[in-house]
Amino acid sequence: MALLEVNGLTIKFGGLTAVDGFNINIEQNELVGLIGPNGAGKTTVFNMLTGVYLPTEGTINLDGKSVVGKKPYDIVEMGAARTFQNIRLFKELTVEDNVKIAYHNQMNYNLMQGLFRLPAFWKEESVAKENAMDLLDIFDMKMYANTLAKNLPYGKQRKLEIARALATKPKILMLDEPAAGMNPYETKELMETIHFIRDKFGIAILLIEHDMSLVMGICEKITVIDYGKIIARGVPEEIKSDPNVIKAYLGE
Amino acid sequence: MDFNNKKNYLFNLGAVIIFFVILKLLMNGNVINRYYQGIIVFICINIIVAGSLNLTLGFLGQLALGHAGFMAVGAYSSALLSIYLRSLELPVIMHLGTALLFGGLISGIIGYLIGLPALRLRGDYLAIITLGFGEIIRVVINNLKFTGGAQGLSGIPKIANFTNAYWIAVVVLAFLYALIRSRHGRAIISIREDEIAAEAVGIDTVKYKALGFTISAFFAGIGGGLFAHYMAYLDPSIFNFMKSVEIVVIVVLGGMGSLTGTILASAVLTSLPELLRNFSEYRLLIYSFVLVVMMIFRPQGIFGTAEFSLKNLMSSPKGFMKKMKRDASGDDLNGGGK
Ligand SMILES: Nc1ncnc2c1ncn2[C@@H]1O[C@H](COP(=O)(O)OP(=O)(O)OP(=O)(O)O)[C@@H](O)[C@H]1O
Ligand SMILES: [Mg+2]
Numbered sequence: 001m002a003l004l005e006v007n008g009l010t011i012k013f014g015g016l017t018a019v020d021g022f023n024i025n026i027e028q029n030e031l032v033g034l035i036g037p038n039g040a041g042k043t044t045v046f047n048m049l050t051g052v053y054l055p056t057e058g059t060i061n062l063d064g065k066s067v068v069g070k071k072p073y074d075i076v077e078m079g080a081a082r083t084f085q086n087i088r089l090f091k092e093l094t095v096e097d098n099v100k101i102a103y104h105n106q107m108n109y110n111l112m113q114g115l116f117r118l119p120a121f122w123k124e125e126s127v128a129k130e131n132a133m134d135l136l137d138i139f140d141m142k143m144y145a146n147t148l149a150k151n152l153p154y155g156k157q158r159k160l161e162i163a164r165a166l167a168t169k170p171k172i173l174m175l176d177e178p179a180a181g182m183n184p185y186e187t188k189e190l191m192e193t194i195h196f197i198r199d200k201f202g203i204a205i206l207l208i209e210h211d212m213s214l215v216m217g218i219c220e221k222i223t224v225i226d227y228g229k230i231i232a233r234g235v236p237e238e239i240k241s242d243p244n245v246i247k248a249y250l251g252e
Numbered sequence: 253m254d255f256n257n258k259k260n261y262l263f264n265l266g267a268v269i270i271f272f273v274i275l276k277l278l279m280n281g282n283v284i285n286r287y288y289q290g291i292i293v294f295i296c297i298n299i300i301v302a303g304s305l306n307l308t309l310g311f312l313g314q315l316a317l318g319h320a321g322f323m324a325v326g327a328y329s330s331a332l333l334s335i336y337l338r339s340l341e342l343p344v345i346m347h348l349g350t351a352l353l354f355g356g357l358i359s360g361i362i363g364y365l366i367g368l369p370a371l372r373l374r375g376d377y378l379a380i381i382t383l384g385f386g387e388i389i390r391v392v393i394n395n396l397k398f399t400g401g402a403q404g405l406s407g408i409p410k411i412a413n414f415t416n417a418y419w420i421a422v423v424v425l426a427f428l429y430a431l432i433r434s435r436h437g438r439a440i441i442s443i444r445e446d447e448i449a450a451e452a453v454g455i456d457t458v459k460y461k462a463l464g465f466t467i468s469a470f471f472a473g474i475g476g477g478l479f480a481h482y483m484a485y486l487d488p489s490i491f492n493f494m495k496s497v498e499i500v501v502i503v504v505l506g507g508m509g510s511l512t513g514t515i516l517a518s519a520v521l522t523s524l525p526e527l528l529r530n531f532s533e534y535r536l537l538i539y540s541f542v543l544v545v546m547m548i549f550r551p552q553g554i555f556g557t558a559e560f561s562l563k564n565l566m567s568s569p570k571g572f573m574k575k576m577k578r579d580a581s582g583d584d585l586n587g588g589g590k
Contacts, residue, residue, distance in 0.1 A: 050452065076454035088452070090445035092509075092557060100435075101442045102453040107435045111463075114434035115427055117261075121434065128435075168454050 001064055003028045003204050004080075004172055009048060009058035018044045020228040022058070026172065031198050031205045033219035035212055035239075037248055041228040042208045043085055046176055050082050051075045063171060077105055079171035083161045083178060085208075091150035095141060095160055098149050099132040102167035132167070138200070139163050139193070155186040159193065166197065172204040173197070179214055191218050212249065216240065224248070260561075268422050279414065289414050291526050296417040297479050298518040300424045302502040303511055304471030308378075309500070310508030310557075311432055312464040313444025314371070315379040318386025319472050320495035322359045324488065325389060326473025327480040328399055330355030331408040334481065344411050348481060352420070355477030356470045363469020364462060371461040374447065378465070386496050393488040404487030412481035420478060424471055428511055431467065440464040444509075494536070501539050505546060507553030510579075512560040517553075555579075 002025040009022040019041040026032050036042050047053040049060055051072040060067045067075050090098050107128060109120040136142045139159050144152060149160060158178055165173055175194070179187040195218050198205050209215045215222060216236040224232040224239060226248040232239055239245055275292070278284045284292070301323055308316045334351040342350070366385050370377040393399045400406070431437045439460045442450040450457055480486050502521050506513025525535055546553065558579030 052448070071456070072448075072451040073454045073456050076452065082452055084449070084452070088446050088449035090442055090449065092445060093441065097438060097441075101438050101450070101455070104435050104439055105454045109435070111434075111436055114436055115430050117430060124435075164453060 002026055003030075003063060004049075004206075005059075005061040006049070007059045009045065009060065010056050011044060011048060011053055012056045018228050019048070019055075019225075022225065022228075022230060024223055026204050026206060028171070028204055029198065029202055030221065031195070031207065031219050033215035033222040034206060034208050034225070035210070035215055035222060036225040038210070040225045040248075042210075042225065043176055044228075045225075046082060046174055046208065049075075049174065050080060076168050076170075079169075080174065081165035081168045081170035081172075082174040083158075083165055083176055085176040085180060087157050087161055089149040089157060089161055089164075091148070093149060094146050095136065095149055095152065096129070096132055096145040098160060098164050099135055099167050100128050102164045103128045103131060106169065135163050135167055155182055155190070158182070158190065162193075162197070166201065170203060172206060174206045174208075176208045177210055178207070179209065179211070187214065194218060212239075212245075272418055275414070275418070291523050293412070293414055293417045293482055294526075295519050295522045296414075296421040297475050297482070298499070298502060298522050299421045299515055300475035300478065301472050302499050302506070302514045302518050303425055303428050304468045304475065305499050306503045306506075306508065306511060306514050307428060307431070307440075307471075308465055308468040309503050310510065311437070311444060312440050312461060312468075314461065314465065315376055316382040316465070316468070317379050317493075317500065318382035318384070318389075318496055319499045320491040320493070321382070321386035321389040322363060322469045322472035323476030323479065323495070324393060324491035325362055326352075326355035326359040326476030327486055327491070328355075328393060328405065328476075329358040329473070330477030331405055331480040331486055332398065334409050334411075335407055338409055345416075347409065348411050348416060351481065352474050352477040355480075356473040359473025359476065360466050360470035363472075364466040367465040367469070368458075368462050371465060372458055383493075386491075386493060390488045390491055399488075400486070402488065404485055406485045408480050408484045408486065410481065410484035412478050417478055417482065420474070424474060425511060425515070428471070432511075436460070436463065441509075497539065501543060504553055505542060507555035507557065509557035510553065510555035510559060512558065513553055513555030516555070 004024070004026040006025070007023045009019060010017065011019050022041075022045055024032070034042055034045065044053065048055045049067070051067060051070050051074070055068060058068075062075070062078050062080055065078060067078060067080070070078070090101060093101075107124045109118070109124050112118075113120045133142060133145065136145060139162070141156060141159060141163065144156065149157065152160060162173075162175065162178065178194070179190055182190060191214065194205060194207065197203070207215060207219060216239070219236065222234065222236060222239045223230060224242070224245050231244040231248055232242040234242070275284065279289055301319060305316065305319045308314050330351040333354045334347065337347055337351065366381055367378065370381040394402050432441065439450070439455045440463070442453070442455055443457050443460060447457055498521070502517045503514060505521065506515070506517030525532065531538070556579055
């Protein structure tokens with residue numbers, strides 16, 4: 001049984017079939033790429049996997065349990081975390097608080113214990129703070145802990161969003177064009193970080209990229225979609241020379 | 253860090269006691285006469301009510317336009333219970349405490365019931381529902397027998413005074429601070445920041461919206477109850493739409509997301525109209541003017557989301573000013589952390 005099993009995933013927006021019969025299997029600790037030209041349906045796939053959209057048809061199983069019809073926050077608890085194509089941080093909050101919010105479900109003290117500042121509050125809050133700092137340290141962002149998220153440089157904002165997703169302790173991390181808007185140097189650094197995360201946290205990663213050359217370097221397997229349909233699948237070498245892929249990217 | 257925080261609490265408690273003693277001495281020496289004393293009680297009540305609205309408006313990020321309605325619910329339900337309790341001859345603290353908790357509870361329950369359907373949806377439905385609620389509750393009270401109807405409700409034990417109003421305001425503020433600096437409070441704030449991102453990190457947004465709004469209604473009810481026990485008389489027209497607007501103006505002026513701002517704005521906006529009684533006809537005009545000016549020159553309110561912290565001020569006045577400025581303007585002067 002694979003960690004993530006998706007079969008026949010389809011969604012229709014009125015007359016438009018944005019994703020049509022999508023399927024994929026992702027094993028534990030695998031790094032998989034999902035690529036395709038603009039408007040191919042990549043983000044829409046993510047939105048279905050994470051409960052933002054309800055698929056018209058198809059099944060999604062995470063660790064053997066169906067996620068179709070579940071709320072996004074339930075799916076997070078089941079072990080799937082994501083980032084967004086157009087960064088969604090808690091902008092007016094500090095870097096530290098951004099991460100701490102993601103620890104919410106790992107803390108157990110109740111409202112009264114919090115309001116009356118009982119021992120459970122102090123204990124769990126100090127654990128959360130430590131964990132947040134350790135996580136930020138991994139991303140070399142500890143010195144930004146008290147900076148407001150909106151004031152981070154662009155590349156760091158992307159990193160913070162990934163750190164925040166990791167704080168939910170996912171089994172699979174889904175990254176939607178994490179390199180969008182980055183310069184080549186930042187992009188290279190980010191790709192190394194992604195590789196490092198996979199090894200360090202032992203999780204599976206599903207990476208959306210628009211730019212083919214980026215994913216080629218780090219993904220073991222790549223799925224290509226165009227107009228909502230899978231047009232190719234395989235290891236990077238196969239994808240590079242696939243006539244359908246070349247056609248989709250370069251046009252007729 | 254743990255220890256530091258607890259020390260901080262003692263420090264603040266000390267400051268609050270000292271401030272209380274000073275006010276009390278001034279009152280005993282009649283520097284603050286009975287009239288001004290009354291204004292201070294109203295400031296305390298407004299701090300409670302506006303502080304509670306700030307939880308919805310500033311921290312949860314949802315517009316609510318019927319807070320006077322929750323005040324009314326708290327005021328009437330606590331007053332009615334209080335009249336009934338009178339025969340038991342309880343000590344004042346227990347009598348007032350029971351009545352206020354009851355008022356808060358009823359208000360909180362009603363807040364939950366009317367808030368939940370609106371909060372399930374994304375968008376400004378809460379504004380519309382609370383607006384309607386504020387009007388309906390007034391009409392209902394007006395037409396019921398046991399509330400005294402339009403003639404009003406009299407005979408409420410006049411057991412609220414400066415001392416208990418002051419300490420109740422302190423306790424309510426302490427709870428609000430404690431809330432926003434806990435995991436539950438952070439969940440509430442994350443909804444203001446970005447609802448979709450909040451869900452994507454595991455926050456049940458409907459649950460925390462309902463929680464925030466219910467607590468907000470609860471404390472508004474407490475404020476209303478305190479008002480009832482200070483006035484000893486209620487009539488439904490007190491809790492009209494203008495009252496709701498007044499509370500919104502306090503929150504907006506002080507800064508949505510700053511309890512310090514709420515305290516300051518409550519003090520200013522409660523005492524000004526009293527001191528300028530002659531201009532009372534222009535009250536509406538002045539409020540609108542203040543709001544328009546604020547929106548143009550300082551949309552984030554006087555304090556933005558900044559909070560005043562005594563400990564930081566004492567330990568590092570320069571760093572404190574820097575942080576206050578940062579939070580007040582929404583800019584980050586530190587740029588790259590400390
Ligand atoms: N909520 C929606 N309602 C209607 N159409 C939608 C909706 N969401 C996505 N679509 C359509 O589905 C198609 C796929 O969009 P999607 O955002 O998934 O593409 P993408 O592969 O992520 O593209 P990009 O590389 O530009 O991010 C597009 O034609 C888009 O207009
Ligand atoms: Mg996309």
